[in-house]
Amino acid sequence: MRSTLLKLFSAALALVLLTGLGGCGGRKPAFSDGSAALAYVPLDDRPDNVERAEYLAESLDYELRMPDVDLYATKLDGQPRNANGTQSGDRAALYEWVLAQEDAGCDRYVLSLDQLLSGGLVSSRAMTGERSVTLTDGATLTETELLENLITLLSKDTNNQVWLLDSVMRLAPTVGYGGFGLNEYNALRDYGIAARPHLSGDALSVENIVEDYRLGADGEELTISSAEPLPDGAVETYLAARARKLRLSAHLLGALNGAAQSNFHVLVGVDDSSAEDSIQKNEIAYLSANLRDGDALLSGVDDLAFKAIAKLYLQDCGWNGAKAAVRYIGGLETQAACAYDYQPLNALVDAHLAFFGMEKTEKQKSADLQILVLTAPAEPERIGDYAWALTNALNENQKTHLPTILIDAANDAYGTVIHDAMTQQTDLGMLLSYSGFLDMAIVTGTAISHGVARYAWLTCTPAPEKDDSANTAFVKALSDSVVKDFAYRNTVRNDLYAYVRDELGGSPDNFYCPEIDRFAVLSALESDMAVSAAPVLENFRSGKILVSLSPWAEADCGTLALSNYRFPWNRVFEIGMDINRQTAAENAAP
Structure with missing residues (x-):
């Protein structure tokens, strides 16, 4: 383990703070057992989510622990698949990996829910309906059960600090995944960018947001234009994936709405978006209204891990701003x-x-x-x-x-x-x-x-x-x-x-x-x-x-x-x- 995180609190108190607000309230060990391990489930296997996150963690004297890359890799159409036989991450294996880190005494976590619940960011944009997860012992969990079990387990140790990373689905799915092409992307992005009815107050609910996905700002059903005919069901699949994502995010915030989960922090990123009053706007408003103190919703998704690791470090070192x-x-x-x-x-x-x-x-x-x-x-x-x-x-x-x-x-x-x-x-x-x-x-x-x-x-x-x-x-x-x-x-x-x-x-x-x-x-x-x-x-x-x-x-x-x-x-x-x-x-x- 790296030495800096193991310095005693008393040594840090002897430091001379810089002028102004800069400085720390006191350097202290990050974890109750004196270790410096940080368990990390990446969004996917792109360099920003792997090497760059590893460099950042190590530059702060954390030992970043990650599962085998095959468990969280994304494969585009036509490419060799992962060991689980799919184009996406292995949700069961990742869930069990997190449990193993907790059994080993880890106290710090940065976990991508798009990976744990959907097998990665790209898959989360395409997955619809309920996709149960079967564990190695044969037990089957729904996605919400997996999420609830994870929260329950990690909340038992009050020394744990857990950052859960989530996202607002972007305006269109990914080209080159699941048979989705550029024509579909352009057509659905234009469809997603159109303004929807503005919801507020009690009307700002998950079901009302989903119900209004098909409506323009005037309350009339939107039409979709395309240079080429879209595959049958393309719009329905797109909207179903949005609805699934939003419902999982809402379930997460509801499950954390209690004092027992004060060691959890949620960081939501807004994926590729637009300045227009788009299909995302009601989703963003709903999630923002239901975040707890210490949670945040910010623009950007591929940088979520960087922000969580940095924020975790600021908390560990007693950052004064x-x-x-x-x-x-x-x-x-x-x-x-x-x-x-x-x-x-x-x-x-x-x-x-x-x-x-x-x-x-x-x-x-x-x-x-x-x-x-x-x-x-x-x-x-x-x-x-x-x-x-x-x-x-x-x-x-x-x-x-x-x-x-x-x-x-x-x-x-x-x-x-x-x-x-x-x-x-x-x-x-x-x-x-x-x-x-x-x-x-x-x-x-x-x-x-x-x-x-x-x-x-x-x-x-x-x-x-x-x-x-x-x-x-x-x-x-x-x-x-x-x-x-x-x-x-x-x-x-x-x-x-x-x-x-x-x-x-x-x-x-x-x-x-x-x-x-x-x-x-x-x-x-x-x-x-x-x-x-x-x-x-x-x-x-x-x-x-x-x-x-x-x-x-x-x-x-x-x-x-x-x-x-x-x-x-x-x-x-x-x-x-x-x-x-x-x-x-x-x-x-x-």
Whole structure:
């Protein structure tokens, strides 16, 4: 077990807190038995839910325990199935795995209910009706019984802290799963985005929400348009999946509505959404109205685990909050950053600050840290000015010892201009966190959760500069985010899309439909990343990371090497990779 979480409470009390609100009420062991284990059931097997979560947990001195990947993996159409014979996770095996962690004395849990009840996020968008779960002893549980049993079991130990992750279903199911195609996606997303009757007060009930799924804001039944005929029952299946998801979420909140479950926390994410008054709006209103103190509903789903792990750590270390100065560069912060969010960017940032107990301040000099947010350019002809403003702010913050979280919420509006400027003119390793990959809601939650967690860890940890294991995990988390955004998203990924489609005659969205030479795609990835990632890796190698706040101390980032590239979902959209770090001392060793 890692040493930092095992420091005595008395040692933490001897720490000198930072000025302002930043700091911890006292460092203390996380668990009653002195262990540092955190049991985690991921949303699925994509890198954000696996490697990145592992890096974050380890950077906070948790030992992250996860089940075998086959138990929570998602397989798209035509791909080899999991050991359970399906395209989704093994709900029975995962339930029994959680029970085994409790028997082993674990006290900390982050559990995806989309995985435990539906076999993963993608499956939760397609599953309809009641799907009972058969355990290894032959016992059969309904989904609600499984949920209730889980809550009952984990509530018996008052030392347990359990974060249950849930989601509001997105506007359309997943292309390439269960025979669902792009035409269906577009048609059903348009159908879902249409306004429904507004429900409030006593009328805001699950059954009324479900009953109004088919109705427009005027109370008339909606029609669906499609470039091609939809499969028979497509709309009915879509609405049934929504209803199932909503009823399970409602059952969860009802089951937790009691003092005996005060050690449970619910974090609901709004999946791909829209600023329109869509089919999600009544669902969001209902869930928000029934959350308990300490629960939360925030935009973003793929970042749920990051937010839960960070929040759990803040609770364990006695977090007192901090003052954050927020600065937007680009000028479009009052708009939604992309078409898949239901909130303006500044509202999204504010909601996440509130979730983590951060106080926003207009006075940068009194702030404990700064959050820099790059928006799309209000004046596209001034891209160079925005790039200069960002790099200048980063360099000034490093000079004045102001820890910085950076969010690239520009939705690719700058191409490689910003990435090149930062790589050439700033020290990337000095960031508390960075995110710019994937949808903007996820970007915001990812950067803030990682950054706040790192700041709190530096505040709460005795001699943080000496914790090589945690600092290495931090470097992996930061570099993973930067490399994938700077090197992969804007250059390598585009080339691979073209290569798979034009050279191999396949689909970039599924290497099995039709089946292509996957080794050739992997070889192209490795070759392209060797070139594209080199400047970023050199920036880290020659740069510093922040390893102490009081006193301020920096350390060499070390040499980073990337290996074992992979396409976890056999598609071009995302990649996995291993990151190895060697410090200067290790490089100098004979």
